[in-house]
Structures are given as structure tokens and as C-alpha cells.
Amino acid sequence: MQAKIRQLLKEKNAVLLAHNYQPPEIQALADICGDSLELSIRAADTDADVIVFCGVHFMAETASILSPQKTVLLPRTDAGCPMADMITPAALKARLAALPEMPVVTYVNSPAAVKALSTICCTSANAIEVVRSLAADELLMTPDRNLARNTARHTDKTIHLWEGCCPFHDLLSVADVQSARAAHPQALFIAHPECRPEVVEMADAALSTSGMMRFAAESDATEFIVGTEVGLLHPLASKNPGKTFYPASEKMLCLDMKKITPPDILTCLETMSGQVKVPEEIRVPALAAVDRMIALSR
Ligand code: 13P
Numbered sequence: 006m007q008a009k010i011r012q013l014l015k016e017k018n019a020v021l022l023a024h025n026y027q028p029p030e031i032q033a034l035a036d037i038c039g040d041s042l043e044l045s046i047r048a049a050d051t052d053a054d055v056i057v058f059c060g061v062h063f064m065a066e067t068a069s070i071l072s073p074q075k076t077v078l079l080p081r082t083d084a085g086c087p088m089a090d091m092i093t094p095a096a097l098k099a100r101l102a103a104l105p106e107m108p109v110v111t112y113v114n115s116p117a118a119v120k121a122l123s124t125i126c127c128t129s130a131n132a133i134e135v136v137r138s139l140a141a142d143e144l145l146m147t148p149d150r151n152l153a154r155n156t157a158r159h160t161d162k163t164i165h166l167w168e169g170c171c172p173f174h175d176l177l178s179v180a181d182v183q184s185a186r187a188a189h190p191q192a193l194f195i196a197h198p199e200c201r202p203e204v205v206e207m208a209d210a211a212l213s214t215s216g217m218m219r220f221a222a223e224s225d226a227t228e229f230i231v232g233t234e235v236g237l238l239h240p241l242a243s244k245n246p247g248k249t250f251y252p253a254s255e256k257m258l259c260l261d262m263k264k265i266t267p268p269d270i271l272t273c274l275e276t277m278s279g280q281v282k283v284p285e286e287i288r289v290p291a292l293a294a295v296d297r298m299i300a301l302s303r
């Protein structure tokens with residue numbers, strides 16, 4: 006299966022991108038694994054004709070926004086993001102109509118049509134930098150209220166919230182972290198900025214998924230409590246032999262990130278199915294918001 010997939014990727018001049026939460030067998034097949042920001046940049050830079058995106062729908066959309074001339078395939082088109090579904094263009098327009106004019110910072114975990122209405126995008130790796138880059142002192146941040154609150158702690162700007170969240174990061178509680186710390190008193194606690202602010206405040210570091218990978222590799226500590234989706238535990242453990250990683254909560258499991266299997270990738274390459282293409286009238290304004298973010302982060 007692996008050899009067949011690699012052969013088809015070569016024949017079709019295709020690149021396989023996988024998010025850090027993807028199952029081990031998918032990460033093992035991928036040309037590039039990374040966090041949302043790294044994958045966006047790699048999708049923009051690749052000279053492949055085809056991008057096979059092993060992640061969720063908004064990530065494939067971002068690749069299509071950046072590379073309209075390329076064929077972007079999502080091996081399971083039903084792999085979505087519950088947080089991205091917590092905002093629509095109509096709801097955003099209604100909210101903006103009730104606010105004074107201000108920039109809109111939209112997390113990449115959002116529909117393309119919402120990005121198209123936004124001033125600039127951000128990821129968990131660059132949200133603070135993006136907010137600081139704006140001239141305005143007041144802004145709306147969508148759709149993750151936790152990322153917005155965690156970013157607000159690093160700036161004097163007034164940040165209006167959108168009431169969305171990642172259901173799996175949002176359920177990590179202070180009590181969960183306390184009991185993980187009691188069980189592993191030597192461990193450092195690393196948290197994703199999609200976690201609640203009271204949880205992020207307890208953390209030794211708040212980082213994107215790739216930020217966690219780098220932190221674990223560079224740290225002198227040998228034990229870590231990991232406050233993000235449990236899929237990250239595998240790459241953390243396999244890239245850091247001799248270090249031990251504990252989930253902050255076993256409940257942090259995103260099933261959408263586990264939908265794609267190697268047979269799905271094979272079928273999608275054989276039949277070129279699962280194409281994600283953002284229509285031009287949405288892509289062009291969405292690209293402006295994504296490009297502003299990438300220009301800051303390169
Ligand atoms: P990052 O990999 O950008 O930290 O994002 C986490 C996430 O929830 C992606 O869906």
C-alpha cells in the first residue's frame with residue numbers, strides 16, 4: 006500500500022502534506038508534516054501539480070486559496086473542523102454591522118468564505134504577532150474565543166470575541182491539569198492556545214503543535230504533560246526517545262483528524278477524487294487575508 010501510494014505520488018507530481026494530529030501511518034507516508042502555519046507556507050511554495058492534504062477541510066481550502074492552479078485533494082471530504090463550523094459569513098456580517106469599523110483577525114480554522122470577509126488570518130503560531138502588527142487598537146477575533154483571550158493577555162488592544170472554540174481543547178479543565186501534575190510531578194505542562202485561558206495560565210509554555218515538537222526536543226526536561234489533541238503524542242514520543250509524554254486528558258481526541266486512512270489516499274490518487282476548489286469570488290479576497298499573514302511569518 007505504502008509503495009503504491011508513493012509511486013502514484015511520483016507519477017502525478019503530487020506532494021502529500023499531513024497535519025501533526027494525523028495518525029502515525031499517515032505521517033509516515035507524508036512528504037511534509039507540520040502545524041497549520043507550516044503547511045500553509047509549504048502549500049504555497051510547492052511546485053507539485055497536486056497537493057494531497059491529510060488534515061481537515063479548512064486546511065485543503067487554504068491550500069486551494071494559495072495555489073489555484075494546483076489540484077488539491079482531501080482524501081476524506083467529510084473530514085471537517087467543528088470549530089470552523091461555528092462561524093458563517095452571514096453571522097459574521099451581522100456581527101460586523103453591530104460593531105464600529107474595526108479589523109477582523111480570523112484563525113485559519115475557519116471557512117474560506119469567512120476568511121474572505123477578514124482583514125488578516127492567523128494561526129496558533131502567530132496570533133500574537135498578527136494582532137500586534139495591526140495599527141488599530143480595537144479588533145474582532147474569530148472564531149476561537151480561547152485563542153482570542155489567550156492573545157489578549159499579550160497586548161493592550163481591545164479584542165472582541167467570537168463565541169467559538171475547539172470542543173476538544175475547550176474541555177481540558179484546571180482539575181485535569183492538576184491531577185496530571187499530581188501524577189507526574191517532574192513533568193513540564195505544555196498547552197495549545199486553543200485551551201481555556203485558565204488552563205493556559207498554568208502552562209510552562211503555550212505553543213502550536215510544531216512549537217510543542219521544537220520545545221520538547223530542545224528542553225532539558227524528560228517528562229511532559231501535553232495539553233493538545235492526543236494525536237501529537239505519537240510524533241512527540243517517536244522523535245524524542247528517552248523522553249516521556251503524558252496526555253493532559255485522554256478526552257482530547259478529534260475524530261475528524263483520524264478519518265483519513267492509507268486506502269483513502271490510494272483511492273483519491275487513483276481516481277483524483279476529493280477535490281477541494283475555492284471559487285474565485287471567495288478565493289481572491291480570502292487570499293489577501295492569508296497572504297498578509299504569511300508575509301508576516303516568513
Ligand atoms: P496548529 O497545528 O496550527 O497548532 O493547529 C492545531 C489545530 O487544531 C489544527 O486543527
Ligand code: SF4
Nearest residue numbers: 086087088171234259
Ligand atoms: Fe478543529 Fe479542534 Fe479538530 Fe483542530 S482539533 S481540527 S480545531 S476540532
